[in-house]
Amino acid sequence: MADSALTAEQILRAAEEVLRRYGPSKATVVDVARALGVSHGSVYRHFATKAALRAAVTSNWLERAHAGLAEIAESDTPAPQRLHEWLTALFAAKRRKAFEDPEMFATYQSLEATTSEPVLAHIERMVGQLARILTDGVAAGQFTAADPLVTARAVWDATDRFHNPVHSGSWDQPGVQDAFEAVCSLVLAGLATAGTEPRRPPRRR
Amino acid sequence: MADSALTAEQILRAAEEVLRRYGPSKATVVDVARALGVSHGSVYRHFATKAALRAAVTSNWLERAHAGLAEIAESDTPAPQRLHEWLTALFAAKRRKAFEDPEMFATYQSLEATTSEPVLAHIERMVGQLARILTDGVAAGQFTAADPLVTARAVWDATDRFHNPVHSGSWDQPGVQDAFEAVCSLVLAGLATAGTEPRRPPRRR
DNA sequence: AAGCTGACAGATATTGAAATCTGTCAGCCC
DNA sequence: GGGCTGACAGATTTCAATATCTGTCAGCTT
CATH class of the missing domain: 1.10.357.10 (Tetracycline Repressor, domain 2)
Structure with missing residues (x-):
């Protein structure tokens, strides 16, 4: 259902939180996935690479x-x-x-x-x-x-x-x-x- | 004799050569001493620390x-x-x-x-x-x-x-x-x- | 005695093996 | 079928053991 669908929005929020907690050198996409309770493979459905995810978060910020x-x-x-x-x-x-x-x-x-x-x-x-x-x-x-x-x-x-x-x-x-x-x-x-x-x-x- | 005395001048020259060859992250004072054919202890008679030696070389340059x-x-x-x-x-x-x-x-x-x-x-x-x-x-x-x-x-x-x-x-x-x-x-x-x-x-x- | 040596303690760097991470993908589930 | 999972290969990071370096100093040499 749409309710439980993982959105890019959610990922961005979680990623920002993870980045803020661990810093750019320690944060991993596994961390982001864990924070969302999904497998890290799902994150890659929305962002092609870790770099792209980081870029999107930073851009937002x-x-x-x-x-x-x-x-x-x-x-x-x-x-x-x-x-x-x-x-x-x-x-x-x-x-x-x-x-x-x-x-x-x-x-x-x-x-x-x-x-x-x-x-x-x-x-x-x-x-x-x-x-x-x-x-x-x-x-x-x-x-x-x-x-x-x-x-x-x-x-x-x-x-x-x-x-x-x-x-x-x-x-x-x-x-x-x-x-x-x-x-x-x-x-x-x-x-x-x-x-x-x-x-x-x-x-x- | 004065001829064989180790001068700060000589050390600076040798240190610059070593820095140029190995770069700042690899150059050691042992390297400098070796280039001069002396023990590294002697270098410390002329420069209190490695940082001071590097500073002097850089200043010169x-x-x-x-x-x-x-x-x-x-x-x-x-x-x-x-x-x-x-x-x-x-x-x-x-x-x-x-x-x-x-x-x-x-x-x-x-x-x-x-x-x-x-x-x-x-x-x-x-x-x-x-x-x-x-x-x-x-x-x-x-x-x-x-x-x-x-x-x-x-x-x-x-x-x-x-x-x-x-x-x-x-x-x-x-x-x-x-x-x-x-x-x-x-x-x-x-x-x-x-x-x-x-x-x-x-x-x- | 002035200057150098070589051995030393503690700090830092290197190394290689093990752990973790990134990015992919075949298959499962709703 | 679109979206998620979990296992995988290769790349990167961690960690601890080892090696090297920095800075000191007692003593040797000239």
Whole structure:
């Protein structure tokens, strides 16, 4: 019956729980199956590989973790403040997750290390939201950016230290918040003027 | 006699060779001693611990690897071009080392992971050179930066993706050079105007 | 006496055998 | 028949025994 059918939904929930309890290095699909009271073969009916299952769980988690960002990106706050707010919210969310949900964060981190598809998709989404803010800013004459998408990627790269999980180890050190603000200011100042005109093809020297 | 005396110099040379041959995870101080034809106890007369020896070798190597940067930092090229040149040279040097001298690069990388003293000193030196360029730029009216040292650190952070060894895995991918130029442009544009005034959204224009 | 050696204790790494896990699939059950 | 099971092969991980390494030091050598 439909009631007793094993759904992908259920598997995802159980897998997240298992990952949270054991961490990415210890969690097995046998554990997930056991938590659901089914044989591990059933899990493979819904997810082709363990990696795919982990990716789906992480993707889910990432979506929830960054729920508020899209709203900020689409608010009608002036673009400069909006960008600052968005970056601050992103950094805060990452930090909070790293601290409060370490096992899931480690899972995300291990996924990132392999540059897998869902992480790339997530980055695309994030860069897309940045591009949205930039486009609005350009329209309002607050920003200059020849190609908002390229510039958005530059902003993403420039703030890497504050959202890339490989740097999470330094997020609890004293100076980070100041460092973050300094980079924000630099980036905002850069957007206010020239944008990302590839200045003078680097003449060989 | 003085001729046969074991010097720290000799040990450093031998240790670098051993590190280069075996890599940081396999090289032992017994190997170093063997290469010198002495007992490993002698090595400890000159370096208190294996970590200290590795740090000294890496420090040495780092110094040589970035020899040209100081000259660029102190040249009389206009600050904006000089900064671009410096960042480009830094990125090129890192990339070259990662590719041509992988074992020593891995050694450096493992040192960096522990945020040890010599790496911190090296970063200080790099940020100092950036600050020098910034100060010159401010004096010439090309840059705005309330506190050049703080701004230098922001420039260092913003370009992290192109000099931090944790990112070396992405340095051989197609788009990096463009990404680097885009971040450079953003940073240079930011320096041209507001510098690092803590979040004062540009309202003019 | 300054510098080196070699033996030592405790920590770390290597190894290979046993256990567990991943992914597949023929067959069972609802 | 669609979905689940349980047994299986090959890959990976665990574990404990063994070997090697790090750091110390008493004593030898020159």
